[in-house]
Amino acid sequence: MGQALLKEVAKLKEWPHFSGKGEYDHMEYIRGIEMIKEDFKLPDRSVIARFNTLFTKSAHQWYIKLRQAHGHQSWTWWKTQINNKWANDAWRFKVETAFESEKFNAYKDKALPWFFQ
Numbered sequence: 001m002g003q004a005l006l007k008e009v010a011k012l013k014e015w016p017h018f019s020g021k022g023e024y025d026h027m028e029y030i031r032g033i034e035m036i037k038e039d040f041k042l043p044d045r046s047v048i049a050r051f052n053t054l055f056t057k058s059a060h061q062w063y064i065k066l067r068q069a070h071g072h073q074s075w076t077w078w079k080t081q082i083n084n085k086w087a088n089d090a091w092r093f094k095v096e097t098a099f100e101s102e103k104f105n106a107y108k109d110k111a112l113p114w115f116f117q
Helices: 003-008 025-039 044-048 057-070 075-086 089-101 111-115
Strands: none
Touching (some): 025 044, 025 075, 044 075, 057 075
């Protein structure tokens, strides 16, 4: 990576942090890291080296345990682990249920109040 591009890499405080909280937090985190990785053409090691700071709260404890157990791994491996942990069947069911309950039913709902709920 060139020195000029290296100087442009976002400061650590500007990177997305991941706490493991929130329904879609893991998806937003992965998308944010993917964009930074692509924009600055960063190798995996440049991203993974920041995980100790980017993971917070319970996600940080989870990261430490996995890192100790599995050592240095690729970004692809970490994405899989994040999805395995936070995009589990219970999470998918919750998202699908929320989606189903938010569908507009022309026989039951009045359009304007439903739209603004």
